[in-house]
Amino acid sequence: MDTSSPAVFVNAELLKMYQGRRVRAVVQVMRNEGGLIVGQSTDGHQLTVKVSQAFPLSHFVEVIGIADGNQSIRAEICTDFGDTYDTLAYNGLCQLANGKFKNLFL
Amino acid sequence: MFSSQLDGGASVFSGGSFMPSQATQAGDSSLSKNRGAPGVFSVTVKQISYAYHSSDDKSSFVIDGVDATNFRLLGMVSNKAERNTDVTFTLDDGTGRIDIIRWVNEASDANETAILQNGMYVSVSGSLKGFQDKKRAVAFSIRPVTDYNEVAFHFIQCIHIHLENTRTKVGGPTQTQASPVMGTSFVTGSKEPQTPANQVSELKIMNGSEKDIYKLVLNVFQEPASLLTAPLPCACLFIRASEHGLHVDEVARRLGKPINQIKEAIDYHVDVGHIYSTIDDYHFKSALID
Numbered sequence: 001m002d003t004s005s006p007a008v009f010v011n012a013e014l015l016k017m018y019q020g021r022r023v024r025a026v027v028q029v030m031r032n033e034g035g036l037i038v039g040q041s042t043d044g045h046q047l048t049v050k051v052s053q054a055f056p057l058s059h060f061v062e063v064i065g066i067a068d069g070n071q072s073i074r075a076e077i078c079t080d081f082g083d084t085y086d087t088l089a090y091n092g093l094c095q096l097a098n099g100k101f102k103n104l105f106l
Numbered sequence: 107m108f109s110s111q112l113d114g115g116a117s118v119f120s121g122g123s124f125m126p127s128q129a130t131q132a133g134d135s136s137l138s139k140n141r142g143a144p145g146v147f148s149v150t151v152k153q154i155s156y157a158y159h160s161s162d163d164k165s166s167f168v169i170d171g172v173d174a175t176n177f178r179l180l181g182m183v184s185n186k187a188e189r190n191t192d193v194t195f196t197l198d199d200g201t202g203r204i205d206i207i208r209w210v211n212e213a214s215d216a217n218e219t220a221i222l223q224n225g226m227y228v229s230v231s232g233s234l235k236g237f238q239d240k241k242r243a244v245a246f247s248i249r250p251v252t253d254y255n256e257v258a259f260h261f262i263q264c265i266h267i268h269l270e271n272t273r274t275k276v277g278g279p280t281q282t283q284a285s286p287v288m289g290t291s292f293v294t295g296s297k298e299p300q301t302p303a304n305q306v307s308e309l310k311i312m313n314g315s316e317k318d319i320y321k322l323v324l325n326v327f328q329e330p331a332s333l334l335t336a337p338l339p340c341a342c343l344f345i346r347a348s349e350h351g352l353h354v355d356e357v358a359r360r361l362g363k364p365i366n367q368i369k370e371a372i373d374y375h376v377d378v379g380h381i382y383s384t385i386d387d388y389h390f391k392s393a394l395i396d
Contacts (some may be wrong), residue, residue: 001204001205001241002202002204006201009261079182079227089255089258090258097261105201105261106152106201
């Protein structure tokens with residue numbers, strides 16, 4: 001069992017606090033640009049994700065990787081979550097997981 | 107195979123199926139064990155890393171004060187390895203990684219594991235084995251995740267269960283907005299005047315009668331320490347109490363509450379260390395030293 005490199009649940013606002021650390025976020029794909037996805041985070045702000053593949057527009061993609069900029073993530077793993085997703089629930093989870101219940105996650 | 111004794115070696119061969127022996131063992135349990143059969147708790151790997159053995163039963167693990175030997179995890183599969191008799195993989199749920207083994211005894215088990223691939227999200231139900239640092243997880247059910255809202259839901263559920271389990275542990279100062287889940291036909295606001303002042307926390311009676319019960323039961327066990335001028339019946343109890351503690355029936359009789367509520371309260375106090383069992387599973391004494 002190994003809890004050495006957890007991935008923090010973040011939205012755009014929380015991403016700023018975890019620069020250089022492993023994070024996970026769900027973004028809705030707005031456009032693909034070469035090795036980049038520009039997407040909307042679960043709290044409505046724009047995030048850029050450096051990926052190695054393209055994803056269908058308006059699909060929700062979970063990105064797990066390293067936060068390398070105020071609004072940017074360098075992805076290690078991407079998972080297509082489909083075209084319907086409850087962003088409100090995920091956003092709420094981000095806030096809980098970084099607030100009162102941080103000890104369950106990090 | 108409802109064996110009542112499960113040691114480390116025997117458990118290796120009973121894995122793969124639903125672990126009925128563990129449920130039976132807990133179902134037969136007397137008061138000294140954790141209450142009821144262990145349920146399946148949604149947890150994170152991080153929480154599992156905190157789990158410890160319950161003191162009286164080395165085969166069960168405790169998280170947040172409840173028996174969490176049976177768990178449910180949700181995460182990504184990696185390092186999948188298939189063998190003749192079992193499949194192993196590492197599950198990464200974002201809070202940590204844990205090794206999982208799934209014993210393959212029948213064709214249905216093999217079908218379940220055949221669809222697993224590295225990089226896919228799965229929900230794993232299983233049980234924890236092993237000692238403090240070397241915890242292993244034996245899965246009895248692995249299900250691929252199809253609706254990814256389940257990912258957020260699982261973690262929210264972990265938080266919810268954690269809240270429920272820790273909320274009733276804390277004494278008076280905790281504000282509980284909603285009444286506890288277990289408060290069914292209890293008499294709420296039963297303002298028993300017999301609670302002596304040797305309790306530390308202020309009891310907010312509005313918080314739900316289960317806390318009332320716990321406080322009352324604890325007070326009964328702690329009364330002999332301070333009651334030398336008690337009426338005669340209590341004094342008799344005091345003499346018996348100092349040898350073997352109090353019998354649960356006696357506590358129920360004194361408080362006039364149903365026996366199952368008393369037993370629940372006793373379980374809780376044994377868990378947190380306020381009381382302990384003496385000559386058998388029905389006699390308890392306060393652990394306070396005066």
